[in-house]
Amino acid sequence: MGTELGKYKLCVSARSTDKDILKKAQDGGIVTQLFKFALEEGIIDGAIVAGQGDEPWRPRPFIATTVEELMTTPGTRYNISPQVSWIKEATRSYGLDKVGIVGTPCQMQAVRKGQLYPVGLRDVDDKIALAIGIFCMENFPYQSIKQLVEDHAGMKLESVKKMDIGKGKFWVYGARGQVVQLPLKVTHKYEQPGCHVCLDYVSNLADVSTGSVGSPDGWSTVFVRTRKGDDIWSKAIGAGCFETKPIEQVKPGLEMVSKLANEKITKNQKTVEERAKFGVNKALRNPYIKP
Amino acid sequence: MAEKITVGHVHMSGCTGCLVSLADNAEGLLTILDKYADLVYGLTLADVRHIPKMDVALVEGSVCIQDKISVQEIKETREKAAVVVAVGGCACYGNITRFGRGGQPNQPQHESYLPVGDLIKVDVYIPGCAPCPQLIRNVCVMAYLLLKGTKDQQELAKKYLAPLMQLAERGTEACGCDLMYDVVNQGLCIGCGSCAAACPVRAITHEYGKPNVNREMCIKCGACYAQCPRSFFNFDVVTEFEAISDLIAGALK
Amino acid sequence: MSKVVEISPTTRHEGHSKLVLKVDDAGIIERGDWLSITPVRGVEKLAINKTMDQVPKIASRVCGICPIAHTLAGIESMEGSIRCEIPRDAKLLRIVLQCANKLHSHALHNILTLPDMYIPGTDKKINPFSAEEPVRSHAKRIVRLREIGQTIGEIAGGEAIHPSNPRVGGLYKACTPRAVQKMYDLAKEGLPLAIEQMEFMIAVLRNFQRRDWADVGGKQIPIPKDLGYHNQGYMAAHPMYGSSNLDENPGWNPERWTDVRPWDWYMGEVEVSLADPSYPIGGTSPVGTKANPQMEACTGVPLYDGSPVEVGPRARMVQFKNYDEKGTIGQQIARAMELPDCLYTIINALDEYNPSGKVLADYIPQGDGSLGWAANEAPRGCDVHLAKVKDGRVLWYNMLVPTTWNFPTCSRALTGAPWQLAEVIVRGYDPCVSCATHMIVVDDDKKIVAQKLIR
Ligand SMILES: Cc1cc2nc3c(=O)[nH]c(=O)nc-3n(C[C@H](O)[C@H](O)[C@H](O)COP(=O)(O)OP(=O)(O)OC[C@H]3O[C@@H](n4cnc5c(N)ncnc54)[C@H](O)[C@@H]3O)c2cc1C
Numbered sequence: 001m002g003t004e005l006g007k008y009k010l011c012v013s014a015r016s017t018d019k020d021i022l023k024k025a026q027d028g029g030i031v032t033q034l035f036k037f038a039l040e041e042g043i044i045d046g047a048i049v050a051g052q053g054d055e056p057w058r059p060r061p062f063i064a065t066t067v068e069e070l071m072t073t074p075g076t077r078y079n080i081s082p083q084v085s086w087i088k089e090a091t092r093s094y095g096l097d098k099v100g101i102v103g104t105p106c107q108m109q110a111v112r113k114g115q116l117y118p119v120g121l122r123d124v125d126d127k128i129a130l131a132i133g134i135f136c137m138e139n140f141p142y143q144s145i146k147q148l149v150e151d152h153a154g155m156k157l158e159s160v161k162k163m164d165i166g167k168g169k170f171w172v173y174g175a176r177g178q179v180v181q182l183p184l185k186v187t188h189k190y191e192q193p194g195c196h197v198c199l200d201y202v203s204n205l206a207d208v209s210t211g212s213v214g215s216p217d218g219w220s221t222v223f224v225r226t227r228k229g230d231d232i233w234s235k236a237i238g239a240g241c242f243e244t245k246p247i248e249q250v251k252p253g254l255e256m257v258s259k260l261a262n263e264k265i266t267k268n269q270k271t272v273e274e275r276a277k278f279g280v281n282k283a284l285r286n287p288y289i290k291p
Numbered sequence: 292m293a294e295k296i297t298v299g300h301v302h303m304s305g306c307t308g309c310l311v312s313l314a315d316n317a318e319g320l321l322t323i324l325d326k327y328a329d330l331v332y333g334l335t336l337a338d339v340r341h342i343p344k345m346d347v348a349l350v351e352g353s354v355c356i357q358d359k360i361s362v363q364e365i366k367e368t369r370e371k372a373a374v375v376v377a378v379g380g381c382a383c384y385g386n387i388t389r390f391g392r393g394g395q396p397n398q399p400q401h402e403s404y405l406p407v408g409d410l411i412k413v414d415v416y417i418p419g420c421a422p423c424p425q426l427i428r429n430v431c432v433m434a435y436l437l438l439k440g441t442k443d444q445q446e447l448a449k450k451y452l453a454p455l456m457q458l459a460e461r462g463t464e465a466c467g468c469d470l471m472y473d474v475v476n477q478g479l480c481i482g483c484g485s486c487a488a489a490c491p492v493r494a495i496t497h498e499y500g501k502p503n504v505n506r507e508m509c510i511k512c513g514a515c516y517a518q519c520p521r522s523f524f525n526f527d528v529v530t531e532f533e534a535i536s537d538l539i540a541g542a543l544k
Numbered sequence: 545m546s547k548v549v550e551i552s553p554t555t556r557h558e559g560h561s562k563l564v565l566k567v568d569d570a571g572i573i574e575r576g577d578w579l580s581i582t583p584v585r586g587v588e589k590l591a592i593n594k595t596m597d598q599v600p601k602i603a604s605r606v607c608g609i610c611p612i613a614h615t616l617a618g619i620e621s622m623e624g625s626i627r628c629e630i631p632r633d634a635k636l637l638r639i640v641l642q643c644a645n646k647l648h649s650h651a652l653h654n655i656l657t658l659p660d661m662y663i664p665g666t667d668k669k670i671n672p673f674s675a676e677e678p679v680r681s682h683a684k685r686i687v688r689l690r691e692i693g694q695t696i697g698e699i700a701g702g703e704a705i706h707p708s709n710p711r712v713g714g715l716y717k718a719c720t721p722r723a724v725q726k727m728y729d730l731a732k733e734g735l736p737l738a739i740e741q742m743e744f745m746i747a748v749l750r751n752f753q754r755r756d757w758a759d760v761g762g763k764q765i766p767i768p769k770d771l772g773y774h775n776q777g778y779m780a781a782h783p784m785y786g787s788s789n790l791d792e793n794p795g796w797n798p799e800r801w802t803d804v805r806p807w808d809w810y811m812g813e814v815e816v817s818l819a820d821p822s823y824p825i826g827g828t829s830p831v832g833t834k835a836n837p838q839m840e841a842c843t844g845v846p847l848y849d850g851s852p853v854e855v856g857p858r859a860r861m862v863q864f865k866n867y868d869e870k871g872t873i874g875q876q877i878a879r880a881m882e883l884p885d886c887l888y889t890i891i892n893a894l895d896e897y898n899p900s901g902k903v904l905a906d907y908i909p910q911g912d913g914s915l916g917w918a919a920n921e922a923p924r925g926c927d928v929h930l931a932k933v934k935d936g937r938v939l940w941y942n943m944l945v946p947t948t949w950n951f952p953t954c955s956r957a958l959t960g961a962p963w964q965l966a967e968v969i970v971r972g973y974d975p976c977v978s979c980a981t982h983m984i985v986v987d988d989d990k991k992i993v994a995q996k997l998i999r
């Protein structure tokens with residue numbers, strides 16, 4: 001295994017011990033459970049999560065400062081929620097000193113860049129108390145999700161209960177029990193273009209990162225990466241927040257995570273290279289080289 | 292402890308907000324002055340009237356080319372300073388002085404304001420209006436390591452400063468439109484929201500995940516683009532965020 | 545025969561300015577001109593035809609030390625023009641923001657003037673950056689006070705420098721109870737520090753006043769008892785916050801304001817005939833240097849009731865609190881006395897503030913071109929912005945900023961002092977020169993101003 005999984009101190013398969021969270025969560029309820037614990041313990045005084053936006057399945061960044069507010073937000077919305085846009089306001093009119101934030105790998109990159117190069121993020125760098133990253137193969141514009149659900153899956157967005165990407169398929173679960181699966185080759189054209197140069201699958205820069213891949217249904221794979229993450233994770237374990245299994249003992253296990261991570265990175269690395277000769281002696285910009 | 296570096300603050304046509312921002316490092320500023328840098332020039336803070344030789348010049352404000360003293364001082368700054376840092380939107384990109392068009396008493400001829408980089412070579416950019424105290428601090432610490440640190444520290448400082456040097460090479464124009472030109476139009480935007488968070492005049496909203504810039508609010512400070520993870524993202528540095536944050540925090544102890 | 549000395553640039557204040565001084569044989573100033581030589585960025589003119597929302601954001605950027613004053617005066621002049629009343633809770637947060645800024649600004653000013661002063665009981669001047677005690681402890685207190693001011697400002701205003709939260713019609717965001725609590729705690733922490741700082745400053749200033757001489761460049765310069773005295777009037781719109789044309793009893797009156805150009809007020813061309821290379825640091829301008837204040841001055845000369853007036857902490861205290869101590873020391877003591885008041889006002893405003901109240905007016909008119917003005921009591925004094933807005937765009941904009949009022953008054957206050965202490969007098973005004981790069985014109989606009997207000 002190479003660098004595709006980033007640095008981590010610990011990797012386990014886990015799920016929340018809270019039935020209510022498990023019922024609402026996308027996978028093992030890691031994100032919601034960990035934020036809940038951190039809120040209750042005063043480790044964070046608010047978390048930037050993806051709340052319900054103006055249209056069905058459209059997320060918007062939302063600052064939860066109570067467990068009650070937090071409990072309205074579990075579950076994955078497969079379209080863009082500009083999580084980082086609230087990172088400064090959270091420390092201003094919300095008065096937070098210890099901010100939690102959940103986001104995709106690229107959003108974790110944005111957070112860390114913002115801490116090291118705070119161009120317009122005054123007094124934010126030392127207030128990021130818990131950054132939870134989720135795994136991410138790609139994201140979608142809202143219109144893409146609408147078309148995938150309404151055209152391809154033949155369901156109204158309003159009547160969808162859950163969406164999921166797993167086992168090579170895009171799954172749409174209806175409120176009345178219908179299940180539609182779409183092959184991923186259908187979804188590719190709908191992806192957010194910026195994702196095609198993304199070189200991180202498992203939120204390498206988060207304090208704790210998590211996703212479903214690698215673990216059985218209803219469980220999540222968890223990487224504990226930083227000192228902060230380690231500290232909070234071990235406290236949460238101590239408090240009985242999670243049931244865990246060694247990652248080596250679950251199927252399909254870490255190998256699957258590595259495989260997908262490598263696939264994503266290899267594919268997108270190729271895109272980055274192709275961009276260098278996209279036009280006729282004209283390159284598209286490469287953010288990894290210079291601004 | 293190695294000897295200190297010498298730093299000066301050169302005030303061109305700026306509002307002193309950049310300097311206030313430096314001062315807003317609070318006790319961190321005292322530590323910097325105790326351990327790493329001697330402030331050898333800065334009309335607001337020190338009594339020195341004429342620009343001396345120095346290691347690092349922090350230049351605030353743009354240059355009024357109809358004002359002889361300003362033009363002379365910026366050239367002198369280049370001659371006297373080993374490293375010139377443009378601090379803040381005005382020095383980097385012109386910021387609000389880009390809107391200046393003269394005609395105001397008592398000097399109606401003061402019409403043209405240029406970012407520092409249009410008159411001299413600038414080494415490092417710190418965009419933003421006001422620029423963040425923490426970024427100014429980080430650059431000061433890295434400049435110290437670059438000039439006085441061990442080999443490893445010099446390497447790190449070089450890597451850290453590289454994108455800020457590349458921003459200086461990139462040019463002297465900035466505006467919210469850069470998010471469109473150089474991110475969205477380039478197929479790079481990921482809808483993270485950093486640009487909106489960075490904007491000091493709340494000119495940016497996200498519409499279905501992508502930035503919309505209210506161009507009649509934008510003041511051309513350049514913060515949004517520089518903050519965007521898709522303007523620059525240097526893996527070798529940002530991946531080490533924990534160690535580098537520790538290093539900087541340790542330096543300020 | 546009088547001689548001419550020029551100190552250029554002056555130091556330890558914001559922006560670029562210089563002093564041109566005619567002195568007698570004993571080196572006593574007969575006439576002094578203190579003038580801004582900061583290039584004129586022309587905000588009043590670039591504002592024309594921009595939106596009423598953007599102009600205050602640009603105006604904020606004339607000064608990074610008191611940006612809040614310019615933001616609020618700018619916004620409230622727009623609101624004055626379009627006749628927009630803002631919700632009470634928005635006003636309360638603006639008051640918090642205002643006082644937070646004043647706290648930081650006064651504390652910063654203390655750092656800038658302390659090097660002229662002595663550690664009481666010694667002949668040692670104060671270097672606020674020195675790591676030695678007792679100075680370091682005082683410096684840390686000042687630093688913490690500034691930090692408290694900037695942090696409260698950041699919470700209420702979105703940013704500590706150039707606040708982003710205020711907007712025409714109120715504010716973008718209300719503060720949550722948690723944010724209010726945080727500001728409250730900070731203010732409570734700051735209060736004893738502010739009182740201590742006030743007492744420290746007063747002790748240091750009184751000590752200076754009792755001294756016979758001050759060291760300037762190795763020479764002992766006698767300190768006159770009337771250092772910085774002047775016979776001009778005072779002007780203040782409000783004890784702490786400000787006033788606008790929407791107030792029932794406005795604290796400022798545009799009819800009493802007139803304006804003179806530097807051409808009619810400052811000296812014409814003179815040649816430097818006295819130079820002192822030992823003047824710290826870098827010496828005065830060499831003999832033979834030509835100076836021409838009436839041509840070089842970047843600001844105009846606003847008059848209130850026909851003469852220059854002083855604005856600032858002392859003006860506020862003279863106007864509203866029967867304060868009467870004259871001179872540079874009296875002025876600085878007034879400033880020190882405002883420190884605790886900033887925090888009391890914050891605490892009171894937060895007590896009244898309701899986090900679930902609204903902070904944005906339901907309806908924001910777009911304006912019919914009427915005149916509006918707002919006189920904000922900035923740290924350095926009354927900051928008057930005047931605007932005419934039509935269809936959401938700025939037709940006309942003027943800024944009568946504190947230091948512009950103070951330039952001519954301070955110039956008068958130089959008379960009678962040894963020239964070597966001229967900068968000490970200037971610094972007493974807490975000059976913020978780059979904001980003063982604006983000037984008002986005596987023209988027809990003035991008449992329109994008067995007519996509108998009578999109506
Ligand atoms: C666009 C996207 C692509 C993903 N791709 C993969 C993948 O390829 N492989 C994989 O294993 N996992 C992927 N995930 C992660 C997975 O779907 C779950 O979000 C993750 O396992 C957390 O589940 P949980 O039960 O621990 O969290 P929960 O307790 O259910 O909480 C989920 C959290 O995610 C937040 N959230 C929801 N939507 C978004 C969004 N659009 N942007 C940011 N935050 C959001 C919510 O606010 C909530 O806090 C993806 C997630 C997203 C948003």
Ligand code: SF4
Binds near residue numbers: 105136137139199200
């Ligand atoms: S694929 Fe990468 S760029 Fe796209 S949303 Fe996921 S983490 Fe962000």
Ligand code: SF4
Binds near residue numbers: 308309351381387705
């Ligand atoms: S960048 Fe902003 S803070 Fe700095 S001088 Fe310009 S206006 Fe002032």
Ligand code: SF4
Binds near residue numbers: 474486519520
């Ligand atoms: S900061 Fe994020 S949302 Fe804004 S342009 Fe860059 S990638 Fe897009």
Ligand code: SF4
Binds near residue numbers: 509511
């Ligand atoms: S949009 Fe905002 S951050 Fe970007 S350049 Fe304009 S003012 Fe600056």
